[in-house]
Amino acid sequence: MKKLKKTYYGTEALSKQRIKTEKTILRLKSNNATFEQDIQNMMAKNEQKHIRKIVKLADQVQKNKIRLTRLEARIHQIDAGSLEKESLYQRYRLWFSNIPYRKQKYIWGIVFTVPWMLGMALFFLPSFIKSIWWSFNQVVPTSSGLTITFNGIANYIELFRSYVIDGNNVFSVQLYLFIQNLLIDLPIILIFSILIATFLNKPFKGHKWIKAIFFIPVIYNFTLISDTLSKGFGQYIDASTGADQMFVQQLAGFFMDIGIGNSLMSIVMNAVDRIFMIVNLSGIQILIFIAAIQSIPNQLYEAAKMEGATKYEIFWKITIAMITPLILTAAVFTVVDSFTRAPIYRFLDYAMTQNRYGLAATISVSYFAINVTIIGLVFLAMKGRVFYYDDRK
Amino acid sequence: MTANKTQFLNQSFQKLKQASIKVYDKKLSTSYKRTMTFESILAWFALMVKYFLLYGLAFIILYPLIQQIAIALRAPEDINNPLVLWIPETFSWMNFRISAIVLDYWNALKNSIMLSGIVTLLQLLCTALAGYAFARLKFKGQKILFGLVLTTIIVAPSTIELPLKITLMNFLGTGQSLLGTPMILYIFAATGMGIKSGIFIYLFRQFFRGIPEELEEAAHVDGANPIQVFFRVMLPNARGAMVLVGILTFVWQWNDAYFTANFVSKINSDFATLTTKMMSIRNAIQGAIQQAGVWQLFDQDVTQNPLFTSMVLNTSAMLSMIPLLIFYLLVQKVLFTEGIERSGLVG
Numbered sequence: 001m002k003k004l005k006k007t008y009y010g011t012e013a014l015s016k017q018r019i020k021t022e023k024t025i026l027r028l029k030s031n032n033a034t035f036e037q038d039i040q041n042m043m044a045k046n047e048q049k050h051i052r053k054i055v056k057l058a059d060q061v062q063k064n065k066i067r068l069t070r071l072e073a074r075i076h077q078i079d080a081g082s083l084e085k086e087s088l089y090q091r092y093r094l095w096f097s098n099i100p101y102r103k104q105k106y107i108w109g110i111v112f113t114v115p116w117m118l119g120m121a122l123f124f125l126p127s128f129i130k131s132i133w134w135s136f137n138q139v140v141p142t143s144s145g146l147t148i149t150f151n152g153i154a155n156y157i158e159l160f161r162s163y164v165i166d167g168n169n170v171f172s173v174q175l176y177l178f179i180q181n182l183l184i185d186l187p188i189i190l191i192f193s194i195l196i197a198t199f200l201n202k203p204f205k206g207h208k209w210i211k212a213i214f215f216i217p218v219i220y221n222f223t224l225i226s227d228t229l230s231k232g233f234g235q236y237i238d239a240s241t242g243a244d245q246m247f248v249q250q251l252a253g254f255f256m257d258i259g260i261g262n263s264l265m266s267i268v269m270n271a272v273d274r275i276f277m278i279v280n281l282s283g284i285q286i287l288i289f290i291a292a293i294q295s296i297p298n299q300l301y302e303a304a305k306m307e308g309a310t311k312y313e314i315f316w317k318i319t320i321a322m323i324t325p326l327i328l329t330a331a332v333f334t335v336v337d338s339f340t341r342a343p344i345y346r347f348l349d350y351a352m353t354q355n356r357y358g359l360a361a362t363i364s365v366s367y368f369a370i371n372v373t374i375i376g377l378v379f380l381a382m383k384g385r386v387f388y389y390d391d392r393k
Numbered sequence: 394m395t396a397n398k399t400q401f402l403n404q405s406f407q408k409l410k411q412a413s414i415k416v417y418d419k420k421l422s423t424s425y426k427r428t429m430t431f432e433s434i435l436a437w438f439a440l441m442v443k444y445f446l447l448y449g450l451a452f453i454i455l456y457p458l459i460q461q462i463a464i465a466l467r468a469p470e471d472i473n474n475p476l477v478l479w480i481p482e483t484f485s486w487m488n489f490r491i492s493a494i495v496l497d498y499w500n501a502l503k504n505s506i507m508l509s510g511i512v513t514l515l516q517l518l519c520t521a522l523a524g525y526a527f528a529r530l531k532f533k534g535q536k537i538l539f540g541l542v543l544t545t546i547i548v549a550p551s552t553i554e555l556p557l558k559i560t561l562m563n564f565l566g567t568g569q570s571l572l573g574t575p576m577i578l579y580i581f582a583a584t585g586m587g588i589k590s591g592i593f594i595y596l597f598r599q600f601f602r603g604i605p606e607e608l609e610e611a612a613h614v615d616g617a618n619p620i621q622v623f624f625r626v627m628l629p630n631a632r633g634a635m636v637l638v639g640i641l642t643f644v645w646q647w648n649d650a651y652f653t654a655n656f657v658s659k660i661n662s663d664f665a666t667l668t669t670k671m672m673s674i675r676n677a678i679q680g681a682i683q684q685a686g687v688w689q690l691f692d693q694d695v696t697q698n699p700l701f702t703s704m705v706l707n708t709s710a711m712l713s714m715i716p717l718l719i720f721y722l723l724v725q726k727v728l729f730t731e732g733i734e735r736s737g738l739v740g
Contacts (some may be wrong), residue, residue: 113538
């Protein structure tokens with residue numbers, strides 16, 4: 001390490017320093033004298049309520065005494081002409097290290113969050129509040145900026161009653177279909193990813209490759225690829241090989257023949273049709289569940305085996321029970337994620353191109369409200385079934 | 394003859410009987426043995442299901458990739474050849490060349506790498522700091538702030554898009570517009586407003602809560618202040634979470650069409666990443682190919698075929714994804730050993 005060069009004060013500066021230091025010493029000494037006098041007075045009264053004050057003052061006196069000894073050492077240095085110049089940073093460090101650790105933590109906590117708070121105050125909060133406010137207004141862009149006129153919940157009424165784009169795309173219908181799909185997909189995605197995570201957790205033949213393949217959907221831009229493939233050549237190849245449809249249809253026919261209910265079958269068929277989408281949507285969830293399963297302590301499994309539990313029991317009573325908090329996280333992530341790729345975004349774009357900013361704000365605020373509602377439902381469904389380590393009731 | 398036959402049959406019957414008795418003794422004679430046998434059959438069956446499921450699903454995931462490769466390597470002259478389905482008759486790099494011109498590949502690639510790299514670094518720093526503060530450095534009102542973090546997770550970016558754009562057009566009343574330069578994305582990343590920053594803050598918080606507090610206390614006793622504790626003790630220990638968040642940020646930024654398009658590319662058409670370029674040529678591929686000046690190279694029956702444009706589009710999509718795929722293959726080992734196994738997803 002490089003050694004810092006020591007720089008010393010010149011004679012003129014030294015005398016200035018001496019005056020300054022002596023002044024402080026005098027001040028501190030007089031302060032201490034008054035404090036001690038106060039303490040004596042209070043002691044003489046011998047009252048219980050003064051004890052705190054006395055302790056505080058005694059503390060102050062002690063601190064001042066420490067400072068005094070330091071200053072006296074400084075005077076000695078000045079006498080010897082060997083007082084070092086301190087940079088601003090050094091002085092700051094000395095000052096900061098005198099603050100108690102708990103207060104330091106408090107200060108750094110605020111400093112660490114400052115960048116995020118800036119973003120919050122500059123970008124997120126004003127825009128979010130404005131968006132909510134606009135949804136109750138008619139907002140029209142003019143040459144001199146935006147004209148905003150309050151019109152109550154008229155936007156909401158129009159949106160849910162009669163907003164149609166492209167001739168036949170009704171907002172409420174699309175919204176209903178989207179939520180229906182989401183409510184079907186959510187449990188399927190969760191169950192699917194738990195299953196895959198338990199499979200991937202233990203090593204088997206080729207598990208490294210399979211693991212790597214299962215996270216390709218996370219990095220691969222699924223919308224881009226499926227868009228380009230399903231329109232052109234991909235369709236052409238699929239049609240000529242008949243790869244995807246044949247097997248599924250035969251299977252469905254078989255189940256119909258043996259008399260499994262139509263309605264159940266249609267749900268299953270829907271899921272099978274969307275298997276590609278489901279596999280592609282559950283990359284992160286699988287990631288979450290693998291991490292969750294790996295964090296379960298091994299002792300639990302050992303104990304269960306010793307008690308004679310079967311594999312089935314172990315899976316339900318230990319694995320599933322221990323990952324419940326993460327099921328919640330994964331569910332929330334699924335809901336949020338599905339909203340960012342919802343087909344109803346088209347309505348938003350359309351309202352923007354129509355220059356109806358108020359209506360656009362209404363659409364986005366309704367999304368938010370529905371989002372919160374669904375997440376609330378998930379919370380309610382999971383409530384009481386979630387297990388935490390530090391849960392002591 | 395018949396006697397011989399009966400004898401032979403008897404013999405084989407006896408053999409079979411012996412073998413079955415053996416099996417019975419070994420596997421089924423007591424109730425314990427029966428359960429064990431049943432369990433082993435069940436385990437075998439489960440294993441088969443597992444292999445079938447995993448390998449089958451891996452195929453489903455790889456299917457579009459294989460399709461893309463097969464399409465990309467096909468020569469444009471082969472489009473109308475009905476015999477070519479998967480493996481092209483004549484291999485050619487023509488599609489790649491056309492796509493590279495259409496995408497303005499090297500320029501867009503440079504933009505993509507720069508944007509994703511810088512955003513990843515800034516976002517990592519911001520979210521790690523905030524996450525650590527929320528986990529360990531308590532101050533007043535922190536719970537409310539954390540509630541706001543959760544709100545940012547739930548609020549879709551499109552909800553705040555329009556007011557945000559209007560704010561940015563005249564930023565802080567200086568009359569300066571921040572839209573149209575990648576700078577705005579860096580600012581978003583550094584202030585924790587980037588893509589899914591809320592989730593990353595949450596993840597870091599969970600992770601830091603999982604590191605024992607004694608570690609910090611030991612560092613403090615040795616004379617470290619909080620910032621030293623963070624950079625010298627906590628961050629090196631948070632490698633798993635850092636790897637996970639870093640990879641996810643990089644990938645999501647690369648694939649992002651929403652932020653990049655809305656705040657930069659739609660306003661300033663000079664700046665395009667691979668993804669935004671891809672999105673913009675998707676609807677106007679015919680014109681893009683014409684502009685690129687490769688139209689004249691082929692016959693009428695090639696250029697008039699809608700499959701030709703689809704082929705170019707496919708190859709473009711693949712080209713825009715290849716760097717990311719290579720990046721993933723390079724880091725996937727680290728992701729699995731460091732990122733998942735030791736990540737802070739669980740508190």
